[in-house]
Amino acid sequence: MSNKFIGKSVKRIEDKRFITGKGRYTDDIVLPGMTYAYILRSPYAHARIRSIDYSAAEAMQGVVTIMTGEEVGHYGVPCGWQVNFKNGDIMKEPPHPLLVKDKVRHVGDAVAMVVAETRELAQDAAEAIIIDYEVLPAVTDASKAVLPGAPLVHDDVPNNICFDWEIGNPKAEVDEAMASAHHITSLDFVNQRLSPNAMEPRSYIGQYDNVYDKYTLYTSTQNPHLIRLLMCAFVLGLPEHKVRVVGPDVGGGFGSKIYHYTEEALVTLASKKIGRPVKWTETRSEAFQTDAHGRDHVTHAEMGFDAQGNIVGLRIKTFANLGAYLSTFGTAVPTYLHGTLLQGLYTTPKIHLDMTCVFTHTTAVDAYRGAGRPEATFLLERLVDLAALEMGVDPAELRLKNFIPAFDGVTQPGYQTNVALQYDSGNYHSVLERGLEMLGYENFRKEQAEAAKTNKILGVGFSTYIEACGIAPSAVVGSLGARAGLYEVGQVRVQPTGKISVFTGAHSHGQGHETTFAQVVADRLGIPMEDVDIIHGDSDTVAFGMGTYGSRSLAVGGSAIVKSLDKIIEKGAKIAAHKLECSADDIEFKDGKFTVKGTDKSLSFGDIALTAYVPHVYPANLEPGLDFSSFYDPTNFTYPFGCHIAVVEIDKETGFTRVKRFIAVDDVGNVINPMIVDGQIHGGLAQGIGQALFEGVEFDENGQITNGSYMDYTMPRADDLPMFELDRQVTPCPHNPLGVKGAGEAGCIGSTPAVVNAVIDALWSAGHKVKDVRMPMTPERVWKAMQPA
Amino acid sequence: MLCNTLKTNGFCAKALNFYLTYIMPKITLTVNGKTHTHEVEGRLLLVHYLRDTLGLTGTHVGCDTSSCGTCTIHLDGKAIKSCSLLAAQADGSSITTIEGLAPEGELHPLQEGFKEEHGLQCGFCTPGMIMCAADLLSRNPDPTEQEIREGLEGNICRCTGYHNIVRAIQYAAQKSAVAV
Numbered sequence: 001m002s003n004k005f006i007g008k009s010v011k012r013i014e015d016k017r018f019i020t021g022k023g024r025y026t027d028d029i030v031l032p033g034m035t036y037a038y039i040l041r042s043p044y045a046h047a048r049i050r051s052i053d054y055s056a057a058e059a060m061q062g063v064v065t066i067m068t069g070e071e072v073g074h075y076g077v078p079c080g081w082q083v084n085f086k087n088g089d090i091m092k093e094p095p096h097p098l099l100v101k102d103k104v105r106h107v108g109d110a111v112a113m114v115v116a117e118t119r120e121l122a123q124d125a126a127e128a129i130i131i132d133y134e135v136l137p138a139v140t141d142a143s144k145a146v147l148p149g150a151p152l153v154h155d156d157v158p159n160n161i162c163f164d165w166e167i168g169n170p171k172a173e174v175d176e177a178m179a180s181a182h183h184i185t186s187l188d189f190v191n192q193r194l195s196p197n198a199m200e201p202r203s204y205i206g207q208y209d210n211v212y213d214k215y216t217l218y219t220s221t222q223n224p225h226l227i228r229l230l231m232c233a234f235v236l237g238l239p240e241h242k243v244r245v246v247g248p249d250v251g252g253g254f255g256s257k258i259y260h261y262t263e264e265a266l267v268t269l270a271s272k273k274i275g276r277p278v279k280w281t282e283t284r285s286e287a288f289q290t291d292a293h294g295r296d297h298v299t300h301a302e303m304g305f306d307a308q309g310n311i312v313g314l315r316i317k318t319f320a321n322l323g324a325y326l327s328t329f330g331t332a333v334p335t336y337l338h339g340t341l342l343q344g345l346y347t348t349p350k351i352h353l354d355m356t357c358v359f360t361h362t363t364a365v366d367a368y369r370g371a372g373r374p375e376a377t378f379l380l381e382r383l384v385d386l387a388a389l390e391m392g393v394d395p396a397e398l399r400l401k402n403f404i405p406a407f408d409g410v411t412q413p414g415y416q417t418n419v420a421l422q423y424d425s426g427n428y429h430s431v432l433e434r435g436l437e438m439l440g441y442e443n444f445r446k447e448q449a450e451a452a453k454t455n456k457i458l459g460v461g462f463s464t465y466i467e468a469c470g471i472a473p474s475a476v477v478g479s480l481g482a483r484a485g486l487y488e489v490g491q492v493r494v495q496p497t498g499k500i501s502v503f504t505g506a507h508s509h510g511q512g513h514e515t516t517f518a519q520v521v522a523d524r525l526g527i528p529m530e531d532v533d534i535i536h537g538d539s540d541t542v543a544f545g546m547g548t549y550g551s552r553s554l555a556v557g558g559s560a561i562v563k564s565l566d567k568i569i570e571k572g573a574k575i576a577a578h579k580l581e582c583s584a585d586d587i588e589f590k591d592g593k594f595t596v597k598g599t600d601k602s603l604s605f606g607d608i609a610l611t612a613y614v615p616h617v618y619p620a621n622l623e624p625g626l627d628f629s630s631f632y633d634p635t636n637f638t639y640p641f642g643c644h645i646a647v648v649e650i651d652k653e654t655g656f657t658r659v660k661r662f663i664a665v666d667d668v669g670n671v672i673n674p675m676i677v678d679g680q681i682h683g684g685l686a687q688g689i690g691q692a693l694f695e696g697v698e699f700d701e702n703g704q705i706t707n708g709s710y711m712d713y714t715m716p717r718a719d720d721l722p723m724f725e726l727d728r729q730v731t732p733c734p735h736n737p738l739g740v741k742g743a744g745e746a747g748c749i750g751s752t753p754a755v756v757n758a759v760i761d762a763l764w765s766a767g768h769k770v771k772d773v774r775m776p777m778t779p780e781r782v783w784k785a786m787q788p789a
Numbered sequence: 790m791l792c793n794t795l796k797t798n799g800f801c802a803k804a805l806n807f808y809l810t811y812i813m814p815k816i817t818l819t820v821n822g823k824t825h826t827h828e829v830e831g832r833l834l835l836v837h838y839l840r841d842t843l844g845l846t847g848t849h850v851g852c853d854t855s856s857c858g859t860c861t862i863h864l865d866g867k868a869i870k871s872c873s874l875l876a877a878q879a880d881g882s883s884i885t886t887i888e889g890l891a892p893e894g895e896l897h898p899l900q901e902g903f904k905e906e907h908g909l910q911c912g913f914c915t916p917g918m919i920m921c922a923a924d925l926l927s928r929n930p931d932p933t934e935q936e937i938r939e940g941l942e943g944n945i946c947r948c949t950g951y952h953n954i955v956r957a958i959q960y961a962a963q964k965s966a967v968a969v
Contacts, residue, residue: 011904018912019900019919021847021887028846120832199851199859199913199947251849251913252947284852510911510948675907679953683910686950710856710945718941718951723934747950 002526002591005519009675010529012515014508023249026203026220027281034205035064037267037280038122040112040129041289042104045138045361045703046151049102049131054112057128062121064274066129067113069101072269077260078234079326082481083163083335083357091163091357094154096325098235098262098269104133105153105324106362107704108289110262115270115278138361138703142321143298145360153324153359160359162322162331167339167353168314168419174352177313181304185387191375192696192775193296193321195288195713196368198509200251202291203281206267210275216244217268222253222509223547226484228539230260230328236268243268247537250509254687255367256291257509258549259328288708293697294368296321297334297375303348303383309393311402313350314342316379320357323364330366331357336480337372337468343417344380345428345464345641346402351418361703367549369687369748373467381463381753386771389764395462395757396436403428403464409734414636421468423639424741425731431665432464434727435643438663444647452765455652458660459762463644463754469742470638470733471550487633488552489544490560492521492568494626496613498606500525500532503629505545506557507537511744512676513553519672520558520738524565525605526592543629551742554672555638555733562737563630571626572608578619579603579611638733638741642666644685644750646758652766655783657759659689659722664750667729669741674728677743682724684747690716692755696776714776816880820845821889829876836860838876839886847887847916851945858944861917862886868924870943887916890923898961899923908957910948918944922958931962 017023054066076095083091099110112129116122139145145153145160153160168174178184205218215238221227228245232238250257263280270278282290297318304313320334339353370377384402388395404415409425416422444460451458471477474485491503502521506513518532535541548557569589576594577584580601588597595602611618612626647661664681671677694714698706707713732739752775759777763770763785770785813828820843827842839845839862848871851857855873862871863885891897899919902908909915918941925932925940932940937958938951946954 009907012907014912015904015909018909018915019887019896019903020891021845021916023847023912023915025846025849025913027850028840030841030844120830197947199857199911199945200849201851250911251851252911254947284854284857512910679907679910679949682950682952683948684950687947709854710852711854715945715947716950717945718955719935719938721938721951723955724950724952 002523004523005529006523006672008673010515010519010673012512013518014512014514025200025249025251026205026218029205029218029248031205031207031277034277034279035115035117035274036119036122037113037115037270037278038119038126039110039263039280040114040126041286042107042109042111044104044133044135045107046136047104047133048136049100049104049111050134051132052112053130057114057125060125060128062117063125064115064117065270067099067266067270068111069097069099072099072266073097073101075235075265077262077265078230079331080328080483081332082483083165083331085163086166091331092157093326094157096262098266108286108363109324113266113270115274140360140362140699140703141298142296142319142358142360145358146319146356153361157359162357162359165335165355165357168342168351171352174313174315174350177350178302178304178315181312182307183305183387183391184302185383185390186302187383187386187771188300189382189772190774191295191297191299191378193365194294194368194691194695195697196254196256196291196294197715198252198254198256201282201284201287202257202261202263204264204267205277205279206271207277208272208275214242214244215268215272216246217264218246218248219264220250220257221247222250222257222507222549223545224507224537225505225539225545226547227260227264231265231268235265245539247507250507253509254369255294255371255549258547259292259366284710285708288705288713289363292327292330292364292366293323294365295375296365299379301379301383303387305387305391309391309398309401311346311348314348316342316353318353318355320355321360321362321365322357323362324359325364327364327366330364332482333367333372338376340419340421341373341376341466341468342380342419344377345404345466347404348418362699369684370745373745374688374749374752377463377465377749378753381465382756385462385757386760389760396432396441399432399462399464400429408731421637423466424636425734426639426641427667427729427731428464428641431641431643431667431729434665434729435645435663438725438727439645448765457650457652457762457766459648459650459758459760459765461646461754461757461759461761463750463757465644465750466639466641467745467749468637468639469551469745470555470634470736471552472637473635474633484546485633486546487631488546488557488560489542489629489631490557490564491543491629492561492564494568494609494612496610498527498531498609502532502534502561503542504534504536504557504561505542505547506553507545507548509548511548511553511680512673516554516673516676517558517561521561521565524562526590527605551744554738554740555736555742556632556634558738558740559634559736560630560632563632564628567628567630568626572605574619574622575608575611576603579617635735638669638736640666640668640741640743640746642746642750644754646754648755648758648762650759650762650782652786655779655786657693657777657779657782659755661725662689662722663725664747665727665729666746667731668743668746669733670730670739671728672740678726680743681726681747684745685724685751686716686721688748688751689721689755691752692775692777694720694776814877816877818879818881819883821885831875831877833876834872835874835876835879836871839871845886845888849913849916851913856945858921859914859917861920861944863920863924868921887920890919897923898964899958902957902960902964906953906957906960908949908954914944914946918946918954922961926962926965930965
């Protein structure tokens with residue numbers, strides 16, 4: 001162990017290639033003889049396919065092959081998480097074919113794939129395919145899709161209900177608690193549908209080698225091994241050892257590149273069929289129609305308080321939209337990643353969530369940054385802030401009164417919630433107190449009172465969140481229906497000269513693993529960082545892996561690497577003991593040296609590495625070599641938490657809302673690289689603020705996305721955001737060797753309700769006592785909220 | 790050149806479309822100091838010419854509406870979105886892409902700034918951001934925070950929340966001022 005790198009803002013190793021234009025994303029790869037695919041998609045949300053005529057297209061110059069549902073429609077992509085109905089029945093799980101042959105179920109549903117010599121020729125040919133559609137009525141709103149007479153997405157799924165589900169205390173107990181409440185705050189709201197919009201569109205290349213009978217899939221994915229497992233075992237029935245999946249540089253994911261998409265299997269099949277590589281890269285318009293969306297809940301929620309302001313109960317009814325087909329983890333997001341977070345930071349004694357998950361004629365919905373936890377946080381934090389306004393108490397005071405007391409998870413036990421999870425460690429009061437200090441709360445209220453008399457009113461909104469990440473203990477998620485384990489793999493290969501190659505199953509798509517992981521390895525072994533190389537994203541070089549999502553890479557993937565490092569040091573001590581003629585117990589490893597305790601007799605890490613590979617003077621019964629691989633399966637989720645505070649200014653004339661300040665005090669456990677962690681928080685904040693003010697996928701009554709381009713879907717741009725004010729608290733995770741909790745999603749989980757609460761606070765300060773402004777809070781919606789009813 | 794001439798002469802749309810699809814204009818242009826001559830399909834976008842024909846894949850395609858800015862390059866010294874120009878229209882021009890912003894083995898102050906201030910995460914928007922910022926600094930060597938933010942309006946980053954991109958550009962502005 002040394003302490004040269006951990007905790008330091010080491011500049012990123014990976015930056016060099018990205019700032020010089022030498023990053024290598026999937027679409028940058030050109031293989032000899034490569035062909036290009038174009039996918040013809042449904043322009044209708046719901047229609048029966050009467051006929052497909054591709055004879056003219058097939059005859060066009062440059063066309064290599066055309067595939068339709070007739071050829072590949074029997075293959076389909078699976079759902080990775082089984083959730084059961086309240087009555088124990090298994091969820092409805094209709095097939096999601098690679099290409100549709102009978103009925104299209106959302107705009108963008110794939111009908112045919114053309115493979116041609118160039119991208120342009122493939123598109124030209126696709127335009128010559130004639131499809132006769134019988135257009136049918138569509139439904140896009142989950143709460144309407146369950147009503148009698150609504151058009152059915154799948155003929156054999158009654159009322160479009162995939163499953164209903166509940167969590168928490170028995171409903172009757174919650175009803176009783178609510179009946180006894182002194183005050184109930186109730187709120188109907190929509191947590192709107194979002195498009196993840198990673199800047200790199202999805203791109204895949206299938207390649208088949210007939211000499212070795214081996215497939216290679218290049219894919220812009222967050223988890224290459226998971227894609228290989230799903231595609232081989234559940235879609236195409238290919239032998240796993242004959243399939244290599246490579247994830248090159250990936251241009252952002254935010255969840256949308258976790259899932260196994262139909263196009264990955266399609267290019268793989270096509271490459272074998274034609275004996276040439278096949279590349280498919282989506283357009284941004286296709287991305288809006290086919291990359292899994294996030295959120296989309298319609299909710300009625302009630303929070304009950306006693307006369308002293310203590311929360312006595314929480315009762316929720318939500319309809320969650322799953323889209324037309326089940327995406328890989330679509331069923332887990334509104335249930336186990338959402339319902340389990342409804343304790344929040346509060347001691348709420350009785351909680352009940354009644355959830356109905358629904359098919360609609362829309363793009364599939366799955367995990368988007370935060371995945372279920374932003375929805376839970378939004379619900380809780382909106383209710384608490386609104387309750388404070390309604391009861392005329394201070395929103396910060398109301399929170400402090402109801403917070404769970406601090407516990408470290410070591411000398412004090414974890415906190416058992418009413419919604420299954422046990423929090424690992426927490427200190428919630430102090431993050432809010434620090435946030436208030438940074439805000440200058442008392443002064444702010446004075447400033448706000450002055451502003452209320454002007455045309456530019458001010459509001460402050462709080463959000464104190466907790467999340468569950470470091471996903472996840474395999475036995476726990478398995479008992480809840482996950483069809484995969486969620487451990488991680490870390491292999492550390494010490495080369496004979498003492499240089500290190502680390503193979504990790506985590507797969508960076510912007511998180512900077514090549515730097516953070518190298519910091520950990522270099523410090524643990526007491527060697528320079530440049531002696532460490534982090535290798536990821538190739539199923540042929542990395543033994544196995546579950547990938548990067550759920551803020552898990554360092555907590556789970558980093559822990560797997562640490563396990564291997566421990567094994568290396570243990571074996572190194574045996575080799576050193578033999579050479580230094582002492583017992584291994586007498587050897588201590590520090591600052592890159594194996595030393596006989598209490599003496600100056602030592603051997604460097606490099607000496608031991610060389611000895612392991614040139615084992616001339618070597619312990620009997622010890623294998624040569626210094627190369628260990630470990631699987632790390634966490635014992636619990638990790639629970640980062642924090643306090644986000646937004647200050648907004650609203651122009652009363654126009655309803656235009658500007659985020660003036662944004663304060664975030666986050667506790668993500670130990671921090672390896674503060675610069676990278678801050679960057680993760682910044683990005684999350686931008687996306688969370690984006691949901692509050694700018695973003696939202698809109699459908700018309702026919703199921704068309706009416707804002708399916710970057711021209712129409714508003715994402716935050718540089719001049720929409722302030723400089724963020726960050727601070728950090730550290731409550732180490734007690735159950736993983738690095739004490740880290742994960743930072744990828746925190747910013748996005750906490751920030752959205754802070755902004756909405758700030759807008760509502762501003763409106764109340766000016767006498768407009770509205771409960772909600774629907775997100776995104778456009779100037780029009782905010783302006784309308786200020787007009788007489 | 791021919792293409793521009795046809796347009797300015799009010800050549801009818803159908804004929805122009807035919808021309809763009811089937812006639813292969815010959816273009817000569819300088820990219821990162823090197824002269825290239827190619828016959829290109831009339832409809833070929835400049836960004837695809839750079840990526841596919843010249844293999845300069847540092848220039849990216851992130852959207853199809855000229856909104857994201859990942860394809861930003863310099864054409865005759867000015868930042869443009871290379872997805873909104875045909876390769877044929879770039880005939881006779883001088884182009885700089887991210888690969889040619891600094892001499893091999895050296896970093897432009899902006900490239901250095903993005904690294905020092907953690908102005909990038911996934912790296913996909915980065916080349917376009919840097920090319921846009923270089924143009925901004927050439928016009929306004931000492932921009933305020935607000936001027937930087939407004940100057941980046943045509944470029945989207947989904948990872949950083951722009952906080953560190955602003956700081957990266959401030960870093961480069963400061964460094965360039967010192968160098969002068």
